[in-house]
Amino acid sequence: MSEKNLTRKRLEKAVESIENLNEGQTEFLQAVREVYGSLAPVLEENPECFDQKVLERISEPERQIIFRVPWQDDNGEVHINRGFRVEFNSALGPYKGGLRFHPSVNLSIIKFLGFEQIFKNALTGKPIGGGKGGADFNPRGRSDDEIMRFCQSFMTELYRHLGENRDIPAGDIGVGTREIGYLFGQYKRIANQYESGMITGKDPEWGGTLVRNEATGYGLAYFVREMLAVQDETLEGKTVVVSGSGNVATYAIEKVEELNGRVVACSDSDGYVYDSSGIDLELVKQIKQVERGRIRVYAERKEGAEFHDEGSIWSITCDVALPCATQNELQADDAKALVENGCMVVAEGANMPASIEAIDILHEAGVAFGPGKAANAGGVAVSALEMHQNASRDALTFDETDRRLQEIMKQIHATCISTARQYGTPGNYIHGANIAGFKKVANSVLALGVI
Ligand code: NDP
Numbered sequence: 521m522s523e524k525n526l527t528r529k530r531l532e533k534a535v536e537s538i539e540n541l542n543e544g545q546t547e548f549l550q551a552v553r554e555v556y557g558s559l560a561p562v563l564e565e566n567p568e569c570f571d572q573k574v575l576e577r578i579s580e581p582e583r584q585i586i587f588r589v590p591w592q593d594d595n596g597e598v599h600i601n602r603g604f605r606v607e608f609n610s611a612l613g614p615y616k617g618g619l620r621f622h623p624s625v626n627l628s629i630i631k632f633l634g635f636e637q638i639f640k641n642a643l644t645g646k647p648i649g650g651g652k653g654g655a656d657f658n659p660r661g662r663s664d665d666e667i668m669r670f671c672q673s674f675m676t677e678l679y680r681h682l683g684e685n686r687d688i689p690a691g692d693i694g695v696g697t698r699e700i701g702y703l704f705g706q707y708k709r710i711a712n713q714y715e716s717g718m719i720t721g722k723d724p725e726w727g728g729t730l731v732r733n734e735a736t737g738y739g740l741a742y743f744v745r746e747m748l749a750v751q752d753e754t755l756e757g758k759t760v761v762v763s764g765s766g767n768v769a770t771y772a773i774e775k776v777e778e779l780n781g782r783v784v785a786c787s788d789s790d791g792y793v794y795d796s797s798g799i800d801l802e803l804v805k806q807i808k809q810v811e812r813g814r815i816r817v818y819a820e821r822k823e824g825a826e827f828h829d830e831g832s833i834w835s836i837t838c839d840v841a842l843p844c845a846t847q848n849e850l851q852a853d854d855a856k857a858l859v860e861n862g863c864m865v866v867a868e869g870a871n872m873p874a875s876i877e878a879i880d881i882l883h884e885a886g887v888a889f890g891p892g893k894a895a896n897a898g899g900v901a902v903s904a905l906e907m908h909q910n911a912s913r914d915a916l917t918f919d920e921t922d923r924r925l926q927e928i929m930k931q932i933h934a935t936c937i938s939t940a941r942q943y944g945t946p947g948n949y950i951h952g953a954n955i956a957g958f959k960k961v962a963n964s965v966l967a968l969g970v971i
Contacts, residue, residue, distance in 0.1 A: 541580075551636055553876065554876060555639060555954045556575060562958065572966060572970075574966065578961060581606045581631065581634065585605040586603070586604055589677065591670045592669060601655045601656055604655065608635060611961055611964035611965045612961065614685055615688070616651060619652075621693070622654070629847070633692070637650035637651065637652055638957070638961055639954065641900055642957040643953060645931065648688075648907075655670075657674075659694045659699075667698065671702035675707050679706070684911070688720060700719060703719060704719050704722060721903065721906075731902055735898045737774065738771055739928075740867060740896055744842070747865050750888070755780060757780065761785045764788065764843075764844040765804055765807075768896065768899075769842075773804070776840075784836065793815055795818075797824055839863060840866075841867075843866070845870055845873065848875055852875065858882070859882065866890070868892035891950045901928045905925075939952040939956040
């Protein structure tokens with residue numbers, strides 16, 4: 521059997537054993553197939569990864585914590601939610617990754633996010649391992665007091681697993697600066713110490729870093745700028761569609777507009793708004809951040825804008841598409857529509873928003889595709905800068921942090937490009953990101969022995 525075929529066979533066998541071990545964990549297995557599907561060329565060079573069971577080791581979390589989160593609503597009714605923290609891999613540093621509060625949260629979703637996080641964190645070049653957590657709690661419609669009580673109950677259990685050298689959470693869907701405040705406050709109270717570096721995404725008033733709030737969205741726009749530069753293009757005058765209207769979407773829109781792109785649509789889980797004159801970001805911020813309202817209100821307040829509660833945001837003609845809401849929100853039909861309408865670049869602000877079939881369609885049509893673990897790594901990269909500042913008890917300026925973010929996104933882009941070229945698939949950002957991330961993690965896993 522040729523070396524190539526032997527590698528493919530051993531890879532298939534490893535993936536099969538991971539599938540058997542994690543039956544029914546659809547999202548997690550999708551993420552495993554997406555990453556491991558890129559690795560044949562690097563594994564052919566490094567067969568010891570098979571002998572040392574590196575694939576199986578990386579896909580099995582070091583620790584999975586599942587816990588009860590009891591809390592009382594404003595009427596005194598008791599609710600029980602399920603909390604999760606998956607401490608996936610600490611070969612490169614302490615576990616690092618956000619917390620998601622959303623009713624869809626389950627072990628498979630947290631594991632897919634944690635698995636992706638391992639390679640994303642490796643790509644940033646910072647000394648951080650991978651983890652993720654959250655709860656199946658629905659914050660929508662909950663009062664501020666209810667959110668606080670939930671966060672306090674969640675942290676009352678989780679605090680024993682956290683620490684600046686152990687596991688450092690941050691935000692994700694449903695967890696922003698307000699929630700980070702309540703979580704940090706409860707940790708501080710229980711641990712009886714002001715350990716700023718145990719969580720990131722804090723308000724700059726009490727230990728956070730400037731630019732963290734904007735970092736994922738800004739970083740995404742910087743990554744897209746690099747992708748367009750490869751095609752001798754810029755964002756200037758490009759029509760852009762952004763899904764979502766949360767943290768990532770908001771600041772992606774802000775930076776794209778600053779770079780003179782024209783964003784014409786955004787969304788939430790009720791539907792999308794189309795505004796051919798360009799999305800008015802101040803209005804979006806007013807509705808989503810100040811009023812904590814629904815995006816449909818945008819169309820009621822802005823003349824000429826339309827709200828659609830049916831159909832797909834990806835049917836809108838655009839040059840650049842930025843899915844920034846949630847996993848599997850861009851399916852094969854959406855990819856076909858984007859291709860037909862002449863889209864040049866798709867880059868993931870969310871984690872795994874495009875299905876494997878959608879990505880294949882985009883690749884076949886020659887659309888440049890930036891995977892989340894590279895394109896949305898700006899958030900965790902600035903979180904690492906926040907940890908750095910907390911450790912040195914210092915604070916960088918907005919401009920300096922933004923400059924470092926731009927440098928990091930440029931470096932991640934360059935790594936994707938050079939790795940994809942080196943392994944025979946030039947222009948394939950998925951292969952570039954997966955191989956580069958894997959190599960770094962696998963080398964460290966091997967160096968640290970069978971642990
Ligand atoms: P937010 O909670 O701030 O915003 C999420 C947005 O996505 C909201 O507009 C929400 O609408 C929408 N959304 C959520 N679920 C669905 C759904 N099932 N269908 C349609 N729309 C949905 O989260 P973030 O902006 O922080 O996160 C968005 C994505 O980016 C996630 O995939 C996250 O993992 C990823 N990410 C976030 C980072 C960060 O720094 N925050 C870093 C890297 C990646 P609604 O209000 O209706 O629920």
